[in-house]
Amino acid sequence: MESNLNLAAVQQRSPGWRTLGGLILLVFLLALFCLKFTLVDGLIVSLWLPTALMIAMLYRFSHRHWPLLLIGSAAAMAAANLICGVPPGFYLPLTLVNVAESMLAATLLHRLLPAIDPLENVASWIKFVLAAVVFTPMVSAFVMLIPHLHTPELLPNRFRIWFISEALGILTVTPLGLLFRPVSLARLLHSPRLPEVLMMLVGTLGASYLALFWLPYPFAFISIPLLTASIRLQRLEALLIFFALTVMVALLIAGGQLAHIRYPANASPLLNYLPLLLILLPANAMTIVMHGLRVERAHIVESENRFRNAMEYSAIGMALVSPQGHWLQVNHALCTLLGYSAESLKKMTFQDITYPDDLDLDLQQLQALLDGTIQSYTLEKRYCRQDGQIVWAMLAVSLVRDERQRPLYFISQIEDISSLKQSEQANSRLAEALHEEKERLHITLDAIKEAVICTNRAKAITFMNPVAERMTGWRAEQAMGQHIDEVVHLTRGLEGARVANLLPFDINEGLNSPIEQALVLHNNKGESFEVQRAVSPLRTLDQELLGMVLVLQDVSKSRELMRKLSYNASHDALTGLPNRTSFERELHQALMLTANEGQQHGLAFLDLDRFKAVNDTAGHAAGDELLRQISRLMQECLRNSDRLARLGGDEFAILMFDCALEPARDRVKTVVQKINDFRFTWNEKLYRIGASAGVTQIADPQLTAGELMSQADVACYAAKHSGRGQVVVYQARQTLLMEQDSVLLSPAQIARILEENQLTLTARAVAPPKTPLATCFYQLAVEVAAAEETGATNEAFHATVALQGLEANVDAWLVRRVLLAYGPEIARKGITVALTLSESGLTSPALHAALFSALRQTVIPPSLLLFRLDESVLLQHQAAAEPLLKTLKQQGCGVIVAHVGHQLAALSELPSGLADYLQLDPQFIAQVHCNQMDEILVNIVHGTAHRLQAQSIAGPADLPATHQKLIELGIDLIEGEVVSPPQSLEAMLSSGYFSIR
Numbered sequence: 001m002e003s004n005l006n007l008a009a010v011q012q013r014s015p016g017w018r019t020l021g022g023l024i025l026l027v028f029l030l031a032l033f034c035l036k037f038t039l040v041d042g043l044i045v046s047l048w049l050p051t052a053l054m055i056a057m058l059y060r061f062s063h064r065h066w067p068l069l070l071i072g073s074a075a076a077m078a079a080a081n082l083i084c085g086v087p088p089g090f091y092l093p094l095t096l097v098n099v100a101e102s103m104l105a106a107t108l109l110h111r112l113l114p115a116i117d118p119l120e121n122v123a124s125w126i127k128f129v130l131a132a133v134v135f136t137p138m139v140s141a142f143v144m145l146i147p148h149l150h151t152p153e154l155l156p157n158r159f160r161i162w163f164i165s166e167a168l169g170i171l172t173v174t175p176l177g178l179l180f181r182p183v184s185l186a187r188l189l190h191s192p193r194l195p196e197v198l199m200m201l202v203g204t205l206g207a208s209y210l211a212l213f214w215l216p217y218p219f220a221f222i223s224i225p226l227l228t229a230s231i232r233l234q235r236l237e238a239l240l241i242f243f244a245l246t247v248m249v250a251l252l253i254a255g256g257q258l259a260h261i262r263y264p265a266n267a268s269p270l271l272n273y274l275p276l277l278l279i280l281l282p283a284n285a286m287t288i289v290m291h292g293l294r295v296e297r298a299h300i301v302e303s304e305n306r307f308r309n310a311m312e313y314s315a316i317g318m319a320l321v322s323p324q325g326h327w328l329q330v331n332h333a334l335c336t337l338l339g340y341s342a343e344s345l346k347k348m349t350f351q352d353i354t355y356p357d358d359l360d361l362d363l364q365q366l367q368a369l370l371d372g373t374i375q376s377y378t379l380e381k382r383y384c385r386q387d388g389q390i391v392w393a394m395l396a397v398s399l400v401r402d403e404r405q406r407p408l409y410f411i412s413q414i415e416d417i418s419s420l421k422q423s424e425q426a427n428s429r430l431a432e433a434l435h436e437e438k439e440r441l442h443i444t445l446d447a448i449k450e451a452v453i454c455t456n457r458a459k460a461i462t463f464m465n466p467v468a469e470r471m472t473g474w475r476a477e478q479a480m481g482q483h484i485d486e487v488v489h490l491t492r493g494l495e496g497a498r499v500a501n502l503l504p505f506d507i508n509e510g511l512n513s514p515i516e517q518a519l520v521l522h523n524n525k526g527e528s529f530e531v532q533r534a535v536s537p538l539r540t541l542d543q544e545l546l547g548m549v550l551v552l553q554d555v556s557k558s559r560e561l562m563r564k565l566s567y568n569a570s571h572d573a574l575t576g577l578p579n580r581t582s583f584e585r586e587l588h589q590a591l592m593l594t595a596n597e598g599q600q601h602g603l604a605f606l607d608l609d610r611f612k613a614v615n616d617t618a619g620h621a622a623g624d625e626l627l628r629q630i631s632r633l634m635q636e637c638l639r640n641s642d643r644l645a646r647l648g649g650d651e652f653a654i655l656m657f658d659c660a661l662e663p664a665r666d667r668v669k670t671v672v673q674k675i676n677d678f679r680f681t682w683n684e685k686l687y688r689i690g691a692s693a694g695v696t697q698i699a700d701p702q703l704t705a706g707e708l709m710s711q712a713d714v715a716c717y718a719a720k721h722s723g724r725g726q727v728v729v730y731q732a733r734q735t736l737l738m739e740q741d742s743v744l745l746s747p748a749q750i751a752r753i754l755e756e757n758q759l760t761l762t763a764r765a766v767a768p769p770k771t772p773l774a775t776c777f778y779q780l781a782v783e784v785a786a787a788e789e790t791g792a793t794n795e796a797f798h799a800t801v802a803l804q805g806l807e808a809n810v811d812a813w814l815v816r817r818v819l820l821a822y823g824p825e826i827a828r829k830g831i832t833v834a835l836t837l838s839e840s841g842l843t844s845p846a847l848h849a850a851l852f853s854a855l856r857q858t859v860i861p862p863s864l865l866l867f868r869l870d871e872s873v874l875l876q877h878q879a880a881a882e883p884l885l886k887t888l889k890q891q892g893c894g895v896i897v898a899h900v901g902h903q904l905a906a907l908s909e910l911p912s913g914l915a916d917y918l919q920l921d922p923q924f925i926a927q928v929h930c931n932q933m934d935e936i937l938v939n940i941v942h943g944t945a946h947r948l949q950a951q952s953i954a955g956p957a958d959l960p961a962t963h964q965k966l967i968e969l970g971i972d973l974i975e976g977e978v979v980s981p982p983q984s985l986e987a988m989l990s991s992g993y994f995s996i997r
Contacts, residue, residue, distance in 0.1 A: 020068065023057050028076035030173075035084040038254045045165060046273065047250040050077055051098045052169040055132060056177020058106035059118070070099050093147070101140040101166070105132045105174075118178045119235070120295075125288040129281070132174060137166035164273045171280055172246040176239050184236055197237050200229050204241050205248055212249070212258060219275035226283035231290055238287045242280055249276050317393070317414035323370065323407045325349035337393070337416050339386035350412075355382035355390060362395070369399050370407055380417065392421040451531075451552040454538075457545050459484050471531075471552065473523035484550065489522045490533070496520075518559055521552060530556040572646040574624055575631040583645035586655050587698075587705045593657070595701035602656035602664025603698055603708055605716040606634075606671065609690035609725065611650040614680065622682040626689070633678060637671045653712070661697040661729065668693045669727045676725050692719040696730035718803055731802075745792050745800040753797065754813045758785050761817065761985040763833070764975050766953060769967045772979045777832035777866055779896075779975065780985060782814055811841030812850045818985075819858035819865075825989040827860045833985075834866035834896055839873045843880050855891060862892030866916070871900045871907060878910075885914055896953070900941055908944050917973070918945040919953040928954075929965040938969055945972070955979075 030049040038047040054073050058066055074095050081091035108131040109118065119125050141162040145155050188194060204225040211221040226245070230238045252258050253273070311318045317334030319327055327345045335342055338353060354362060358381040365377040376398040382390050396413040451468035455461055461484055464476040472479070472487055479487045490499040499519065521529045531552040538546040570582035578586070593599045608630065615623035627650070634644055634652065643655040654671070656664045675691040694715025698708055715730035745753075753759065763778035784794045801810055814835055818826070826833060841847045855862070867888055874881050874897055885895050894916040900907060901921045920941055928934045938954065945952040956976030957963045963978045 020065075020072065023053075023069070024072035024076050027053055027073045028080055031077045031080035032083065035080055035086065038250045046161075046253055047169055047246070048098075048165045049169045049173050051102050051166060052173035053177055054098070054102035055105040055109070055136075055170060055174050058102055059109050059113075059178060066103070070103070073102075074099055094144075097140050097143055100143075101136055104139065105136040105170070108132065108136070119175060119288055119291075121292050122285060122288050125285060128175070129171070129284075133167050133171045137163045137170065140166060164277060168246065168273050168277050168280070171277065171284065172243050175284065176236070176243060179236050179239065188237065193237075197233060197240075200225075200233060200237075201241050201244060204229055205244060208245055209248070212252065219279050222276075223279040223283065226279060227286055230283050230286040233287075234294075235287055235291045238283070242283060246276065246280070249273075317412075317416075319345075319412045319414070321350060321410040321412050323409070325351050328409055334414055337385075337391060337414065338383055339389075344386075353384050355384060358382050366397070366410075369397065369410075372405075375399075383414075391416060392418045449554075451554075453484065453488065453550040453552075454547060455484050455550070456547040459548070461487060462547065468552070471521055471523060471529055471554065473525045473527070488550070488552075490531070491520050491522065493518065494520050494528065518555075529554045530559040575628055575646050577631055577652075578643065578645040580645065580647045580653075583643065583647070583653055583655065584705055584709075586643045586645075587708065590655060590657060590698055591701060591703075591705060591708075594698055599658050600660055601698040602654075602659040602661065602667070602695060603712050604654040604656070604664065604668045604693050604695045605647075605709070605712040606652045606654065606668070606691050606693040607716055607720060608650035608652075608675070609692060609720070611689055614682075614687050614689065618682045618685070618687065622680075622687075625682070626680050626687075629680065630675060630678070630689075633674055634671050637674055638667070642667075653709075661695070664697070665695050665727060665729055668695050672725065672727055690725045692716060692725060693727045694719050694730060695727060721803070745796050747800075747804055747806070749792060750797070750800055750804065750806055750809070753784065753792065754809060757813075757817070759783065759813070759817075760785055761814075761822075762982045763985045763988055764982045765980045766834075766955075766973050766975045767979045769957070769963060769971055769974045772963075772974070775831075775979070776973060777834055778985070778988075779834045779836075779868065780814070780818065781836070781982075782810060805840055807838035807840040808844040808847045811838055811844075811847050815847075815851050815854050819854040819860060822985065822989060823858040823860045826864065827858075829989065830864065831988075832864045832866060832894075834868045834894075836868040836898075837873075839870070839877070842869060842873055842884065843877055848884060852887075855893075862888075863894075865892075866894040866896050868896040868898050868919075870898050871903060871921075874910075875903055875906050882911070882914065889914075897950075901937055904940060904944060908947065910948060912947070913949045915948060915950045917951050917953050918948070919955075922956060925954050925956065925962065925966075928969075929959070929961040935965070935969065938966075938971070942969060942971060 027050045030053055034045050034048055034050070038045050050073065054069070057069050057073070061069065077095050077098065078088075078091065081088075081095075109128065112127040112131055113124055114120060117124075119128060141159045144162050145159060148154060148158060188197065207225045208218075208222045211218040215221050222245070226242065229241045233241070249258075250273075311329075312331050314331060314333055317337045318331045319334055320329040322328055326349050330342050330345050335345065338345070340348075340353075351359060351363075361379060362381055365374070365379060368374045369377060376396065378394065378396045380392060381395050382392055385391055394415040394417050396415075398411050400408045400411060402408055448465070449467060451471045452463070452465045453461060453468050453472075454463035460481050461479045464472075464474070464479050469476055469479075474482075474487050491497060492499060518530050519533055521531045523529075529552075532555045534551040534553075536549045536551075538549060540546060570578060570585075572579045587603070590599075590601045590603075594601065611623065611626070614626055627646070631644070631646065631652075634654075638644060638654065639656070641657045642659075643657075645653050645655075647653050654668065656667060659667070672691045672693050675689065678689065680687040680689065694712050694717065696708060696711040696715055711730040715728045719726040719728035760783050762781045762783055764781070765775040766777050766779060767773065767775045784792055784797045801807055818833060818835055837847075855865075867885075869881070889895060895914065896917040896919055897907070897915045898919040899921040900918045901924050907918075918941060920938060924934045924937050924941075928938055942952040951972035953973045953975065954966050954971045955974050957966055957974045957979070958977040960978070962976075963974070966974055
């Protein structure tokens, strides 16, 4: 039943709660048993088992579980004492001593016993007995004497009682705890040995019981069944019987059943445990000895089986041969090799089947082996098969001697090498053929036009052809034996760094590699050659490296041709500037730097103004010369790291590496100003041109090169539309210019619309969702009056304002109109209005001044004013926005952050109380009643608003289903058709409506 032990099984490092609970419960049961059934003379326990179990528990589990195990075990022992009525003042010190004793014993066992099998041999068992059974109980017994030093006459008896009860418990239970596994019990219960174990258990207990009552010196007779069990049973089985016997004897002693056993006068009945302890020690020792014998026997059997199988199933012939030459044992492979059966060979000697010419050498080696001058020998010899054929074999012989160094038998290994011998002649012919092939190869290598250099595995040169001599400047005789790095001097580019390792190479290296990184060979005469390198390893059939072959091809002419073709393909023939293809490669490189290193770059598109007039009036030759001069002028204004390219016609592009947006715009402004001031003379006529440019920033690696070039193109188009000679930074709104160019207005038209108040204000009511008629405030929007009155559409007005950057002008008009023109009516009716501030307005000092001036002049109480700005505007310009918003709030105004939901992480970091309302982006509201993701986002924004001490606004709520879902989500305010349709502010103020606050 003994199971194989391993480290994981011996010390379980992470016991589960069920295991811990079961072990603590077992401690409680053992303590209760000892207190209930082994109590003698009042409060003296004759056998104490819990400490023994605790030692096994602590040994098997890691130190980090000790506190829990010790606390649980101490609590279990305390509970058992309480149930048995033991006073706390009596058992608490004893419990502490038990805990300390178990820790000491477990620590000693950890250091003394092997981890895999703690009781694997007698030496380990003796260490266990001395450390746990003798030393630890003795230490704890001395500790227990300290409180009773005032009664010296009682000290010997107390020492004996404590020592014997603890030592016997540890000897009986701790080995079980060290060896026991749940799988061991399961195997025993299902083992065919179970009847024998049960019979041995019953027989041992029965015989011991009879001996205790009917025989003199009973413990001498009890040792007989114990030794019998230790001899016949496995370790765990024998230890279980020893435990059962100990429990039985303890119950008999505690019950006073062994009073008839006579001891010296005044001796304690607990002395019955001393002979039990003395007979258990040899029984335990015999158990460990028998275990070691069984293990050793198993190892011997395993070794014999392994040798037998290795010999029988070996692919080569093996035999055991007597010192006289008789075959003692042969395997199947040897019988097949020699053509004899095993029975026939055993009737013969090896001399009988050895080829006569090979026998003397074999016998000489055999005698040297017998004399001890050699330990083994190997030789090639021939054997005569039964069918008369001769076979070649490789014979390896070693000698086995007994303990007195007398020879017992030879171990012979015989491998068939007939095929190897037959191939020797073929190998000889092959060597001659290889020599001829080598000569032909040398002649061929001398005739080719590439330099060929061969090396050995140490990279020393072994061959050079004439081309290699000419290109390196070394004669073959001089180069032989030299390291290849001494002869071949390669650099990357003409002035580049030397190639440190010539032999490893990139398979893509060659004519396709960058021209400026082409390999250049320098010889000792000062000449240089652009070369293409090829390296091939020379290997044996076993893939062992023999050397390398380096081939260098002179590609100077092809490189020069490629250089010209490459330049023409990447540069503009007129100006010499990089063309669009080359510029796009540089742009991709900039995007890689942005993605890998986080660098920002500037990109500009520049278009010449009035160039067509020069081309048409002065001719194409003048236009070409103008383009060349303008190219040189622009290059003078740029850094060495900047890239200027001609995209076609009069369009140019500038890529400014590692340059932020503001410095890029300033640099492009300088270029545009230089062009605007430039005077071009042709045929004594003076021409003036100009330039318009658009600038965008390369900061987002997710954008493609095409998207970035489109942005710069759109910004350039906006600059030309703004009056030429301008530099415009790209903004997303400028894309409308490409789509709505036919409806755009001029700056003068915008100014006239603002001056003549050709705008109307639309009001949208905001109210609680449960009481939509109870309006809280109105959000105001600017719209253009009807087209027949203004000559412009609302879309054209807003598109032009966005493209021309006139939002601050519209904001100023809105502030003056609402606070000053409509101020008295708004104050009289007591309604609250919300004014939207744009990004340009938020960052405009002029608008700030106009806003605070209007606030000082208006009659509207600040509590009736709300100022609305987008989430993206607030987060992008937080440094400029926070002081403005705080000032407005100090004056009593409110703040609405609109289009919320895109940057929640950044929004939640705003100061609490900065915003009064968070208004969700309408795109999250349209499908909120049927889209779970939108519903989750609305919930998050609603919670964020409350954390910032603000209220949430959602809309437009145009459908009943949307309205109902917003009520369910607890949104504070809504706007949309369910509240009221939009209406003109002027019409609302002229009505009889008054606000009820």
